[in-house]
Structures are given as C-alpha cells and as structure tokens.
Amino acid sequence: MFGIVRPCTHRLGERFKTEWMAHLCGLCLALRGDHGQFARIVTNYDGLLVSVLTEAQSGPAPGTRRTAGPCPLRGMRTAAVAKGEGARLAAAVSLVLASAKVRDHVADRDGLLARAPIAAAARRVARGWDRAGARTGASLGFDTAVLVDAVDRQAGIETLAGPGTPVLVVTEPTETATAAAFAHTAQLAGRPGNAPALAEAGRYFGRLAHLLDAVEDQGADAAAGAWNPLTATGTSLAEARRLCDDALHGIRLALREVEFADAGLAHRLLVHELRTSVDRAFGTGSCGHVGRNAAGQGGGPYAANPYAGSPQAGGSPYGSHPHGSHPYAPGAPQAPGGPVVPPPMGPGGGGGGGGWGGLPPQKPRRGLLAGCAVALGLFCTCQLCCTEHEGPWSREKKQAWCDNCDCGNCNCDGCDCGCGDCCCCPCDGC
Numbered sequence: 302m303f304g305i306v307r308p309c310t311h312r313l314g315e316r317f318k319t320e321w322m323a324h325l326c327g328l329c330l331a332l333r334g335d336h337g338q339f340a341r342i343v344t345n346y347d348g349l350l351v352s353v354l355t356e357a358q359s360g361p362a363p364g365t366r367r368t369a370g371p372c373p374l375r376g377m378r379t380a381a382v383a384k385g386e387g388a389r390l391a392a393a394v395s396l397v398l399a400s401a402k403v404r405d406h407v408a409d410r411d412g413l414l415a416r417a418p419i420a421a422a423a424r425r426v427a428r429g430w431d432r433a434g435a436r437t438g439a440s441l442g443f444d445t446a447v448l449v450d451a452v453d454r455q456a457g458i459e460t461l462a463g464p465g466t467p468v469l470v471v472t473e474p475t476e477t478a479t480a481a482a483f484a485h486t487a488q489l490a491g492r493p494g495n496a497p498a499l500a501e502a503g504r505y506f507g508r509l510a511h512l513l514d515a516v517e518d519q520g521a522d523a524a525a526g527a528w529n530p531l532t533a534t535g536t537s538l539a540e541a542r543r544l545c546d547d548a549l550h551g552i553r554l555a556l557r558e559v560e561f562a563d564a565g566l567a568h569r570l571l572v573h574e575l576r577t578s579v580d581r582a583f584g585t586g587s588c589g590h591v592g593r594n595a596a597g598q599g600g601g602p603y604a605a606n607p608y609a610g611s612p613q614a615g616g617s618p619y620g621s622h623p624h625g626s627h628p629y630a631p632g633a634p635q636a637p638g639g640p641v642v643p644p645p646m647g648p649g650g651g652g653g654g655g656g657w658g659g660l661p662p663q664k665p666r667r668g669l670l671a672g673c674a675v676a677l678g679l680f681c682t683c684q685l686c687c688t689e690h691e692g693p694w695s696r697e698k699k700q701a702w703c704d705n706c707d708c709g710n711c712n713c714d715g716c717d718c719g720c721g722d723c724c725c726c727p728c729d730g731c
Contacts, residue, residue, distance in 0.1 A: 304346030305513050305582075308574045320566045324349040324356075324391075326369055327383030331392040336433045340392075343399035343430070347510065348391045351482055353567050354499065355387025358490035360562030386489045390441050394482045396434035397445050400427040401452035408456065409527055443485045451478040459528060464535040468544070471530040472511040479507030498558035502571065505548040505555065509575065512541050512548075513582040538583070545579045664696040 310318045328349045332340040356365065367384050371377040404427050406412075407420045414420045431449060438445040451474035462471050483503025487495035515530045516538065522529035531541055552571055561567065667675060672694035692699050 304348070305510050305578045306346050306350065306570050306574050307578065308570065309577075312574075312577075313569065317566050317569050321349075321353075321570075322375070323366065323381055324352045324383045324388070324566075326372070326375070326380060327352060327388040328391045328395065330369060330382060331384070331388040332395065335389065335392060335437050336396065336430075340396065340430070340433070343395045345395055345399075348395035348398075350506075350567075350570060351391040351394055351486055352383055352387040353570060354483060354486040355385075355390065355489050356383065357561050357564055357567040358487065358492045358495060358559070386441055387486065389437055390443060390482070390485065390489060393434040393437035393441070393443065393445060394448065396430040396437075397448045397452075398478070400430040400434070401448075401455075403427040403430075404452070405455075411527075441485075442488060443482075447481045448478045451475065459530070459533070462530070462533050464533075466534045468512070468530055468534045468536040468541070469508070471534065472508045475511040476504040476507035479510065480504040492560055495559045498555045502552050502555035502559075505551040506571070506575075509545055509548045509552075509579070512545055513578060516541055516582045542579075542583055545583075549576055549579060666696060667694050669694075 308321065310321075313321060325344070325346070329341050329344045332344060365383060365385050366381045369380055369382045371379055403423050407414050407423050407427075410420075414423055431445075434448075435445045455474045458471055458474065480500040480503035483506070484496040484500035487493055487499050511530070518527075519529050519531055521527075523532065530536070531538070549572075552575065556564070556568065556571060666672075675691075676693035691697070
C-alpha cells in the first residue's frame with residue numbers, strides 16, 4: 302500500500318475512519334470487479350481521494366454503498382464499502398499511474414527488474430493496465446490519455462533537468478495528471494462548476510506527491526546512484542519545504558471554492574492529514590494521539606509531566622484535592638508506598654466479574670500449543686499485520702504490525718482553515 306496521505310485511524314475518529322475504510326475497500330473491489338484479482342495490488346491511499354471527492358460533492362445517496370464479504374485486511378469482518386462511478390474512476394486512475402510507476406522502475410533497472418526477462422514481463426503487465434484503465438476511464442467519460450501523456454513527458458523532462466532547473470518544471474507532469482483526475486470528479490458528481498477549483502487543488506496535490514516522494518527517497522537514491530529531482534536540480538530541503546507549505550495553502554484556498562454536499566472526510570484528508578504527511582516527510586512534529594511506550598507508560602508530548610506546557614499548565618486540575626496539589630502527593634492514599642484500599646468486592650470476586658469491582662475479568666493466557674495455533678491463524682489471514690488483534694498467548698489487544706501510527710508527537714497549533722478543528726482533538730463535525 303502506497304501513497305502520501307496515510308491517515309492514522311486514531312486521529313480520524315470513528316465516523317471518518319468508517320468512511321475512509323469504505324472508500325479504500327471500494328477502490329480495491331472496483332479494481333477486482335473491473336480488472337481481476339491481480340489488479341488489486343495497485344490499491345493505494347491517494348487513489349481513493351478521487352472516490353472521496355466524488356461522494357463529497359454528490360452527497361451520500363441510496364445505492365452508493367454495498368456490503369462486502371469478510372476480508373483478512375478487515376479482520377475477516379464484513380463492511381459497507383463505496384461503489385459507483387467515483388470508485389471506478391479511482392480504479393482507472395490507479396491503474397494508469399501504477400503502470401507508469403512500473404515502467405519507471407524498469408527504466409531505472411531497479412532490483413529484479415534489471416533482468417531482461419522480468420523487465421519484459423513487467424512491461425507487459427504495465428501495457429495491460431494502461432489498456433484496462435483507458436477502457437474504464439472511457440466508460441466514465443474520462444480520457445486517460447492525459448495521464449499517459451504526462452507520464453511519457455516525465456522521462457524527457459528528467460533527462461534535460463540539471464542544476465539550476467526549477468524543480469517545478471520536473472513536477473509539472475504529475476500536477477497535470479492529478480489536476481485532470483480531480484476535475485473530472487465534478488462531472489461525475491453533477492457539479493461541473495467545481496471543476497476549475499478541483500483542478501487547482503489537484504495540481505497542488507500532484508506537486509506535493511512528487512516533492513514528498515523525492516524528499517523521502519533522497520537518501521536512498523543517493524546511496525543507489527538513482528536520479529532524484531531535488532539532487533538533480535540542486536533544490537535544498539528548505540526550498541522543498543517552502544514549496545510544500547505553499548501547496549498546502551493552495552489546496553486549502555481551492556477547496557473553499559468547491560461546493561460540497563458533505564466536505565467532512567475530504568477536508569480531513571486534504572487539509573489536516575496532508576499537513577501531517579508533509580511534517581512526517583520532513584521529520585517535524587505531527588499529530589498527538591497519546592500512545593504507550595514499551596514500558597506501558599503514556600506517550601505523547603506530556604509523557605513526563607502531563608501538564609507541563611499543556612493548556613492546564615496555568616493551574617492544576619487537582620487544586621481542590623484534599624491531599625494537596627494532586628492525588629499522588631505524599632500521604633495520599635495513591636502515593637507510592639501508601640495504602641491502597643481495594644473497592645468492595647461482590648460475591649465471587651467483585652462486581653460479578655472477578656477481580657476488583659467494576660473491572661472486566663482478565664482472560665486466561667493460552668497454552669503453548671493453543672497460542673501457536675492461534676498465531677498461525679492470525680498470520681495466514683493477515684490479521685497480525687493488517688488489523689487490531691488479540692495476542693495469541695497473552696490475549697491482550699495488539700496493534701497491527703503495519704499500523705504506521707505517527708501519533709506519538711503533538712504539534713497542535715490549531716487549525717487555520719476556519720473549521721475550528723485541532724489536530725489533537727478530532728471532531729466529527731469539521
């Protein structure tokens with residue numbers, strides 16, 4: 302799974318997480334339905350933005366969701382997923398752009414693609430994806446030739462680029478391709494007046510996608526001797542960051558000109574999460590869901606002192622506590638070494654649930670063989686790497702191995718987009 306908009310589900314909140322998964326699964330199933338099982342490997346986080354923008358303009362309507370069967374990536378659960386023209390356009394765009402990525406890797410002779418037989422097979426797959434994307438695009442009134450042309454021009458531009466060439470010359474083909482895809486969502490949603498503003502948002506998004514990819518790969522490209530737009534044009538990281546911040550501002554302004562039926566998820570992804578993607582690429586602070594470290598202690602920006610520098614720093618929330626400034630002061634019942642008086646226990650272990658009153662009972666650990674069997678099942682169904690699951694032996698809740706949660710740090714300076722949302726406090730009404 303690739304893409305620059307990789308939202309942490311902790312930040313999205315339940316509403317937006319459900320909607321985001323509906324579009325992601327809808328893209329995956331649209332690829333399977335129109336182009337076969339193998340096409341599902343091009344499912345990506347950025348492609349679903351096309352589906353999100355289409356629905357954001359048209360609004361939820363009967364028939365735009367269907368119930369999908371159990372999937373390992375959802376922990377073998379069913380789900381309501383997006384369907385319709387937005388998901389199919391996202392599939393067509395994803396196929397064409399994935400084809401371009403494959404041809405680019407073949408041209409660079411990356412890894413196994415340096416071997417002629419494998420490169421020939423990859424080129425054949427790429428040509429098939431081009432034709433499949435063109436067929437789906439044509440059925441939706443979208444000419445994918447603009448995407449193919451942009452990809453074809455990219456190689457020539459990179460060949461001519463050198464020190465002193467403006468890096469925006471190199472990003473132009475990507476900007477043109479994403480602008481066309483974003484603008485066509487206005488036609489699908491029946492709001493053609495939105496097309497110019499969406500094209501502008503798409504142009505800036507394409508610029509961001511190209512620049513962030515270059516920033517993240519610059520070190521690896523230098524080690525491998527591969528071409529990188531920042532290195533080739535002599536663009537500094539400071540200049541790249543300035544261009545990214547300018548693009549973020551441009552997207553915000555463009556989206557204000559778009560008439561949406563429900564802008565919630567689109568705004569969340571293209572304003573808040575996109576800013577987090579820029580912070581992540583440049584190694585600066587991002588949003589703050591308070592996680593836990595290896596020792597089980599609270600993470601986040603206030604881990605050592607939860608009120609140092611926080612909004613509550615001006616006065617302790619425990620100021621009226623009978624034991625002084627907080628309930629853990631010396632002499633308080635909860636102080637280290639102080640007495641701990643358990644709450645009353647109900648018959649049979651407290652509250653009818655065993656253990657301290659009101660707490661859920663602890664599940665017994667599994668034995669060695671039973672745990673191995675459960676671990677094998679979780680691994681074979683991809684639940685270990687793709688969804689929250691129960692530990693095979695401990696039976697405690699575990700995060701997915703592939704959960705790229707970047708919630709450990711907080712850089713909450715408020716939102717300047719006028720929605721009143723703060724990155725540390727997800728709101729469903731944004």
